[in-house]
């Protein structure tokens with residue numbers, strides 16, 4: 001089967017269309033640029049000439065390659081000029097009836113074997129294809145912005161798309177050095193679906209006043225390795241873009257609780273506090289720089305109390321070792337002494353419940369997040385409960401900051417910030433595998449390249465241990481009684497059997 005497309009039509013030469021045209025030309029295809037707005041297509045050609053000039057200037061492209069690419073770019077005067085194309089990519093306005101109208105028009109112009117694709121990010125491929133006489137030659141071909149830098153492309157099969165069409169698109173994508181991933185036609189496809197967990201769960205945490213925006217951003221950057229915290233990310237994307245996406249996916253999945261948007265972003269959007277581009281979002285921006293509130297210094301405590309660790313603590317031996325390294329006085333009795341600082345290390349459960357169930361003195365009890373080993377993180381997170389005494393909070397903070405490592409003290413919640421956010425991300429990804437939206441391998445690749453996460457969600461689940469992720473979710477469900485935490489069957493079965501999340505069933 002021939003995978004390469006020799007002549008590519010691009011309809012819509014805005015931000016996306018010109019990036020896609022650049023890739024097609026660099027792959028060696030002849031490209032016809034078409035836009036409804038007079039002058040837009042030739043403007044796109046001029047802009048691409050500048051882009052290639054700058055690549056030549058940086059030594060990333062030869063002058064000959066630049067000249068050859070530019071010679072392959074043609075400005076189409078009329079739709080009929082696309083008649084010789086074997087692939088036509090649509091990147092026009094995001095409206096179903098306008099896209100359908102365009103494809104109907106194209107079907108009258110191109111031969112029956114020409115592949116037609118849409119770069120839509122939110123419309124159903126099956127719905128667009130329903131207007132075509134031959135929907136089997138139609139697919140989704142979803143790029144990310146900016147196209148040359150975002151190296152992943154989703155190839156989406158509608159209900160009637162012929163598999164060979166997707167295979168050709170996959171081959172073509174590889175020709176310009178991007179990574180193709182294959183998705184079934186479902187709301188958000190892969191990347192915009194898998195990305196639902198991060199912001200929404202962080203918003204729930206902030207909505208419970210567990211910690212402020214800046215603290216949650218620090219925790220997720222330092223503990224998990226996200227490049228941007230969820231609130232920094234929402235400020236960058238801007239809420240006029242991201243809040244409607246949250247609402248759209250939620251409604252398209254018929255109010256599935258896992259994707260429930262937040263009143264916090266709805267209100268901020270209504271108030272115009274949408275992010276960096278207006279200078280005001282979760283952070284304020286002065287000359288483009290976020291004004292981040294300073295982190296409180298660890299308290300000075302003259303004499304630290306002895307420390308007693310609950311026998312049920314997660315990673316108990318590692319916690320003991322950490323306490324030894326910090327030169328703490330460790331109590332090893334069956335019960336804490338009257339003076340001891342009491343530590344619990346829950347997975348998904350809240351500190352309050354553990355103190356009550358284990359009959360611990362809540363006034364002296366704090367939680368520490370041990371989901372990951374201490375050496376793997378750049379920050380320790382402690383949680384108080386409503387009864388915790390200020391001197392015990394300060395003692396715990398001072399003790400865990402002794403070696404200079406960053407410490408955040410947050411309020412009690414089911415799980416810790418990282419546990420909740422990671423378990424939510426893993427659970428959504430597991431459910432996408434359960435639904436067969438894509439292969440586990442494509443899911444992890446798409447999220448790593450499309451969202452810049454430190455690792456794919458399934459790899460993240462395997463890193464923490466599927467059984468631990470399952471425990472976090474079961475406990476979150478108990479604490480909150482909210483169906484959004486119910487584990488996906490994919491996770492439940494693999495967690496119960498101790499199998500990797502990428503393990504595919506026969």
Ligand code: NAI
Nearest residue numbers: 012013014015016017035036037091092093094119121145
């Ligand atoms: P844009 O507004 O920069 O460009 C759209 C272009 O299409 C304009 O030049 C416009 O004149 C032209 N156009 C509109 N209707 C047309 C028609 N009926 N026939 C011919 N040309 C027409 O928009 P952008 O950002 O390039 O997005 C285009 C498409 O790509 C949308 O469907 C969008 O959902 C999708 N997309 C956008 C992403 C983004 O981050 N901007 C990411 C992924 C997909």
